[in-house]
Every structure is written in structure tokens, then in C-alpha cells.
Amino acid sequence: MPKPFESTNPHTGEVVETLEPMSEAAVERALAAAAEQAPRWAEQGIEARCALLRAAAKLLRERKAALARIITLEMGKLIGEAEAEVEKCALVCDYYADNAGAQLADSPVASDASRSLVAYQPLGVLMAIMPWNFPFWQVLRCAAPALAAGNPLVLKHASNVPRCALAIEEVLRDAGAPPGVFQTLLIDAKTAEGVVADARIRGVSLTGSETAGRRVASIAGEHLKKTVLELGGSDAFVVLEDADLELAVSTAVKARFLNAGQSCIAAKRFVLVDAIAERFLEAFQAGIAALSPGDPLEDKTTLAPLARKDLRETLHEQVEASLGAGARLLHGGKSLDGPGWHYAATLLDQVTPGMPAYEDELFGPVAAVIRAHDEAAALRIANDSRFGLGGSVWTMDAARGERFARQMACGCAFVNGMVKSDPRLPFGGIKDSGYGRELGTPGIHEFVNAKTLWVG
Structure with missing residues (x-):
């Protein structure tokens, strides 16, 4: 039965x-x-x-x-x-x-x-x-x-x-x-x-x-x-050297941690060119640290729990495996004490190929940072995924952003905006x-x- x-x-x-x-x-x-x-x-x-x-x-x-x-x-x-x-x-x-x-x-x-x-x-x-x-x-x-x-x-x-x-x-x-x-x-x-x-x-x-x-x-x-x-999806959030960093960072926090990161089109892989990586990371980490876990019925709570216990366990295994393979933990990386299935907002740096944080979909409040030398490397990294749902690129040059977005291997690409679904626009993916x-x-x-x- x-x-x-x-x-x-x-x-x-x-x-x-x-x-x-x-x-x-x-x-x-x-x-x-x-x-x-x-x-x-x-x-x-x-x-x-x-x-x-x-x-x-x-x-x-x-x-x-x-x-x-x-x-x-x-x-x-x-x-x-x-x-x-x-x-x-x-x-x-x-x-x-x-x-x-x-x-x-x-x-x-x-x-x-x-x-x-x-x-x-x-x-x-x-x-x-x-x-x-x-x-x-x-x-x-x-x-x-x-x-x-x-x-x-x-x-x-x-x-x-x-x-x-x-x-x-x-x-x-x-x-x-x-x-x-x-x-x-x-x-x-x-x-x-x-x-x-x-x-x-x-x-x-x-x-x-x-x-x-x-x-x-x-x-x-x-x-x-x-x-x-x-x-599934493992959307790239690409930040080029001429991006509006304040806008990119504030959007990055929302794009990753909305719904406790449990979204197919959440930004999951943050691809940063070297020229702005440290400045972006400093502000991004501060934004993540300001998130407040708690009762999702209360307005003061800004980080929700995961939906099920097994989802939290799987996510933590992926984080631990990535750290074991050389990723650097900047924030979080653990389950939170107390009842329910809360997990700390987590930031991983120095993520590289072969790690779960690079290869797989992390369905929860974990942001993976991947460094890129320049725009060409950033595009290669963005497309180096078996997934192809969404992606975004951040640059003050709209024409440059559109050229980059056209080359992203995904079903929906956004320039200077968070990937989202809209009743007026077709939505879906390619590859896996x-x-x-x-x-x-x-x-x-x-x-x-x-x-x-x-x-x-």
C-alpha cells in the first residue's frame, strides 16, 4: 500500500x-x-x-x-x-x-x-x-x-x-x-x-x-x-570588471537566497573576473552574513528553512565534499541548531572543476564562487555545465552584455538583472x-x- x-x-x-x-x-x-x-x-x-x-x-x-x-x-x-x-x-x-x-x-x-x-x-x-x-x-x-x-x-x-x-x-x-x-x-x-x-x-x-x-x-x-x-539548473552569475558592483551584489544575495536557494533558476555559480573578485566578495559576504534565519511566518526572518530533512543532508554532503576537494569556506557551511531543517547561508570560494559545487546543482542556501581571469574565461566557465536553464551577466556596457548573453548556453539569459520567469516570456532550458x-x-x-x- x-x-x-x-x-x-x-x-x-x-x-x-x-x-x-x-x-x-x-x-x-x-x-x-x-x-x-x-x-x-x-x-x-x-x-x-x-x-x-x-x-x-x-x-x-x-x-x-x-x-x-x-x-x-x-x-x-x-x-x-x-x-x-x-x-x-x-x-x-x-x-x-x-x-x-x-x-x-x-x-x-x-x-x-x-x-x-x-x-x-x-x-x-x-x-x-x-x-x-x-x-x-x-x-x-x-x-x-x-x-x-x-x-x-x-x-x-x-x-x-x-x-x-x-x-x-x-x-x-x-x-x-x-x-x-x-x-x-x-x-x-x-x-x-x-x-x-x-x-x-x-x-x-x-x-x-x-x-x-x-x-x-x-x-x-x-x-x-x-x-x-x-x-535542474546551475545558473551562472557572471560579473565583469565594468559591472555596477553595488547593484550586482545586492541582486546576487536575492538571486541566491530567495526561497532559501531552492530554485532551479537561482544563481548558483558566481563567476567573477579577477579585476573585481575581491571587492565583490567582500560586499557579498557582508550581505550573506546579514541574512536572518528563523520562523518563516515572521517578517523579520530573511532566510527560510529547507523544505525537508533529506534535502538538508544532501546539501551538507555536497558542501563537505567541495571543501574536502579544496574549496574555501568564507561563511556558514553547517546545519543550524534547533528544530526544523535550517541551514546556514553559505559562501564557498575557490571552487574548481570536479567539486560538487562546480558540477552539480546545490539546491539550498550555498553560493559557489569561481574565479575567471577575463571575459573569455568567464564565458567558458559559464558554459562549462551540463545544465542550461538560465544565466546572467553584469556589465555597464549593455551592448557588451547582450553579446555575452547571446553566447551563454542556456534557455534564458539576463543582462544586469536577476533571472526570473515572466508570464509574457517563454521559459525553459537546454542540455540536462x-x-x-x-x-x-x-x-x-x-x-x-x-x-x-x-x-x-
Whole structure:
């Protein structure tokens, strides 16, 4: 029998609630309801589907305080960050409510026909497999375009955020989603594999680990299903000698320690050219030292706990291995005393190839500094990763920054700004960071049939 789902407070380590997994019969009923609803939802028309998103945005804003508290108590995010996450979910619902009609409109094409065009039609029931680190945003950035395009959705959320999963379902249901259009499946990974393979599922969007991505892609590929994968990242934060150091440092602290560093697009590798390395490091270390760990429900807390005990253990092993291989510890490097899963804000210098801090994704509040002799070396280091999600470069010369950013091997590159997702812009990675795009027009086109119509 699958184990119950435990909603645990990362600040205290206490179990808040235990929920039973769905039975096989319940999963079957959910899939049957989604499949039955698929043609009906497609026939609703774009205006009716977008009305659902507008209503959902309104409810998200009305319930923001309560929903943010669920996020904080379940995965440990600072309460202010949790409130901002809920607001961002409302924004993505508004964005697709306002733009899906144009994005899905027939696209005329000149050909040898009297009339030819591309029509964008829904694929059918989709499955979303989502992570815990942004438990509302990751779901809604997938669900909003999918629902607008006419695809019902079933959600398999991370096992440690079941209350978030059910709260999202409640918001969409209260916003007017017909039965079967959006459903949360409280199931384990093994059961989820069976759902991926089910003939009623026509596409899968996964945000998560490399291991999960490879497994899901393998099953979906065997059954000839479309997938979008947003996996890990080890984003480079490159600081050139002509950067605005004050802006770069203040952004670096936020870019690394937002959500306790538990973000795929967090800055993780700080690539500093020699000319400014010491000045940047001095200010960066001071900013890190000023972070205040504690109860994420309190406004004075600026460093949240890690979401789970095993995540803290893995992170510390990576730090210890990097130090053992020659990295220099400038700050932190240890678990904090007391209940819960707090870890000290950590700064590692002299990180070099072969160390976990150089090669792997460190999913927590650890910044790795890599020295570069000049711009050419900085670009080589930035691209010397199996990941390719995001990256940023800092320079007072915007043209120079754009040239550098164009050469970065990643899905999104920022000049003088923190890497972030935006409903208006496509988001996704290359290499081991996955494939496909979410958000923007490419995001809503991922799970539609771009059908050619030729009229003689």
C-alpha cells in the first residue's frame, strides 16, 4: 500500500496533517471524468475558458493571505515570498485570459490552396507532475495555458505539499471549473508512472529532477506522448570588471537566497573576473552574513528553512565534499541548531572543476564562487555545465552584455538583472535542464495540435 502523505512544517519538523493516498478506483474515476470532459471543455470556446482563468485570478487575490500561509507551513517559504507567489499565479491567469484568444487564433498561410491556415486545437487530457519549491506557481504556470487551450489537466504534485495541491484544486473548482477539468491526484511515483502510460493522457509536463525527467520522458516516449521537461539548473552569475558592483551584489544575495536557494533558476555559480573578485566578495559576504534565519511566518526572518530533512543532508554532503576537494569556506557551511531543517547561508570560494559545487546543482542556501581571469574565461566557465536553464551577466556596457548573453548556453539569459520567469516570456532550458517551453505564446502552443487546413 502507498504511504500516507504527510504535510510537515519545515521550521518545526512537526507533522501538520496526514492525508491518505487515492485508491486505484479513485484514480480510475478521475481519469474517466477527465476523458469525458475533454471534448466538452474544448467545445466551450476560448471566451468561456478564459472566464475561468479570470475568476481564478480573482479568487487567488481574495484568498492570498490564507493560501500563502498554507505554502509557508507546508514547504517553509518566507510568508512575504509566499504571498508574492500567489499574486504571480493570479498574474499568469490574467495573462492567458487576456492573450489566449489571439495566441490560439487561426493563422492564415499563403499556399497553392484557395485558403490555407494553421488551426490550434487541444490535444486532450494532460498530466502535470510538479515540484514543491514553488507549489502554486509551478502548477498555475502550466495549468493556465493548458486550460485556456482546451485541455483538461490532472495534477500529481510533490508528496510533501498535498495541502497546496488540494487548495489549488479548490480555487479552480470555486472559480467554475466543470468536474473533470482540473483534478489533483494524491498518488505516489509508481502510480504516477501508470497514469503517464494511460491512453487517456495525451501529454505530460514535468518540472523536477533530472532523474524524474528521464523516467517520465522514457515512459511517455514509449507511448508516443508529447512532454515538456523543466529540470535542474546551475545558473551562472557572471560579473565583469565594468559591472555596477553595488547593484550586482545586492541582486546576487536575492538571486541566491530567495526561497532559501531552492530554485532551479537561482544563481548558483558566481563567476567573477579577477579585476573585481575581491571587492565583490567582500560586499557579498557582508550581505550573506546579514541574512536572518528563523520562523518563516515572521517578517523579520530573511532566510527560510529547507523544505525537508533529506534535502538538508544532501546539501551538507555536497558542501563537505567541495571543501574536502579544496574549496574555501568564507561563511556558514553547517546545519543550524534547533528544530526544523535550517541551514546556514553559505559562501564557498575557490571552487574548481570536479567539486560538487562546480558540477552539480546545490539546491539550498550555498553560493559557489569561481574565479575567471577575463571575459573569455568567464564565458567558458559559464558554459562549462551540463545544465542550461538560465544565466546572467553584469556589465555597464549593455551592448557588451547582450553579446555575452547571446553566447551563454542556456534557455534564458539576463543582462544586469536577476533571472526570473515572466508570464509574457517563454521559459525553459537546454542540455540536462530539459526541453520545451512554458509561458508566453510558445508555452500555450506546446500542448495543441497545430493542424494544417487546406481548402481547394
